[in-house]
Amino acid sequence: MPADLFLGNYAIEAPSEDETTRLLRAQALETPPLDARLNVPPWLAERLIHRYGDATETEIEALAGRAPLDLRVNSLKSSRDDVLGLLTDHGFAATKTPYSPLGLRLSDPVPLKSLPAFGKGLFEIQDEASQIAALLSGVAPRDQVLELCAGAGGKTLALGALMQNKGQIYALDTDKRRLQELKERADRARLTNLQIHRLTLGAEKRADQLYRFNGQMDLVVVDAPCSGSGTWRRNPELRWRLDEEFLAEAVALQRSLLLEAMMLAGPKGRIAYMTCSILGEENEDVIDYALSRNDQWELTDYHRKLGDVGLADLPETASHAPEMLQLTPARHGTDGFFLALLQRCPE
Numbered sequence: 001m002p003a004d005l006f007l008g009n010y011a012i013e014a015p016s017e018d019e020t021t022r023l024l025r026a027q028a029l030e031t032p033p034l035d036a037r038l039n040v041p042p043w044l045a046e047r048l049i050h051r052y053g054d055a056t057e058t059e060i061e062a063l064a065g066r067a068p069l070d071l072r073v074n075s076l077k078s079s080r081d082d083v084l085g086l087l088t089d090h091g092f093a094a095t096k097t098p099y100s101p102l103g104l105r106l107s108d109p110v111p112l113k114s115l116p117a118f119g120k121g122l123f124e125i126q127d128e129a130s131q132i133a134a135l136l137s138g139v140a141p142r143d144q145v146l147e148l149c150a151g152a153g154g155k156t157l158a159l160g161a162l163m164q165n166k167g168q169i170y171a172l173d174t175d176k177r178r179l180q181e182l183k184e185r186a187d188r189a190r191l192t193n194l195q196i197h198r199l200t201l202g203a204e205k206r207a208d209q210l211y212r213f214n215g216q217m218d219l220v221v222v223d224a225p226c227s228g229s230g231t232w233r234r235n236p237e238l239r240w241r242l243d244e245e246f247l248a249e250a251v252a253l254q255r256s257l258l259l260e261a262m263m264l265a266g267p268k269g270r271i272a273y274m275t276c277s278i279l280g281e282e283n284e285d286v287i288d289y290a291l292s293r294n295d296q297w298e299l300t301d302y303h304r305k306l307g308d309v310g311l312a313d314l315p316e317t318a319s320h321a322p323e324m325l326q327l328t329p330a331r332h333g334t335d336g337f338f339l340a341l342l343q344r345c346p347e
């Protein structure tokens with residue numbers, strides 16, 4: 001049975017007893033097979049080797065490390081230096097994140113949410129990878145933006161701050177509880193250019209709900225449900241939830257969300273497609289599929305945006321496709337995260 005798709009929070013499931021025994025035996029061999037060294041099921045080891053080649057062990061080992069605690073300063077209400085000063089005053093050893101100009105990093109977990117500054121919306125907890133994706137999304141003040149999988153709003157809040165509360169963000173998701181959390185976070189952050197809509201699950205009703213946005217949006221953001229394989233540092237057990245059936249289901253949903261985004265974007269519209277996955281099937285392959293079905297769209301090389309958003313020093317992508325960004329803990333010190341930027345071809 002496939003487990004639920006990764007939706008932004010975590011359900012823990014350890015490998016089965018048989019699987020644990022097999023793994024322990026394999027790991028005890030003088031030269032353990034690669035799947036045992038990587039601590040992933042054999043089918044997944046094959047795919048990772050195909051994608052990362054000689055770098056596979058380095059990449060997967062880094063995903064077994066400890067994730068730092070990153071936060072994003074809310075530029076609507078404060079500055080990075082001011083929040084850094086506040087944290088230092090509380091005795092927390094924070095440093096600036098290496099790449100995101102809005103990020104601060106704590107190497108040890110601390111009760112950040114109990115600080116008055118958190119209650120006042122001066123910062124949000126957000127991994128640097130997710131901050132980088134929002135910065136590179138190409139969002140601009142006065143844009144009409146639709147976020148198709150807004151969830152509890154990690155990206156939405158970052159996009160809204162970059163828009164300086166100008167223009168409009170339509171935050172859509174199927175999950176009522178997450179959207180409620182988004183509402184509370186947006187109030188705290190003083191985000192005022194936001195409309196939240198819950199999508200129903202039935203295809204016909206969904207088409208009705210989306211109809212008014214068709215061909216209207218400057219930017220559509222798809223932070224697609226996925227395997228969550230980029231977050232294994234935080235939840236190592238997550239890798240044992242993944243099977244091939246689960247992955248196929250995720251890919252089918254990702255493809256349909258991206259094709260839907262293509263309909264919602266206007267004549268000069270752009271799309272930012274992202275996942276917290278390190279697997280090509282959920283990333284470049286989804287982009288290739290959608291582009292092969294729709295010749296009105298083309299890729300925008302993410303490198304073109306780096307300088308504009310203060311990310312000139314970002315290390316090269318771990319993707320085999322140089323225009324698409326695959327962040328990994330081994331290369332970037334972030335969660336594994338993927339971003340591809342698309343734009344409608346000029347008439």
Ligand SMILES: C[S@@+](CC[C@H](N)C(=O)[O-])C[C@H]1O[C@@H](n2cnc3c(N)ncnc32)[C@H](O)[C@@H]1O
Pocket residue numbers: 006007008148149150151152153154155156172173174175178199223224225226
């Ligand atoms: C990776 S999470 C999004 C995380 C969120 N954007 C953030 O930054 O915190 C994926 C989201 O997709 C939503 N989702 C799942 N299926 C969906 C669908 N068919 N249409 C829209 N949203 C969907 C889930 O409820 C979940 O909130």
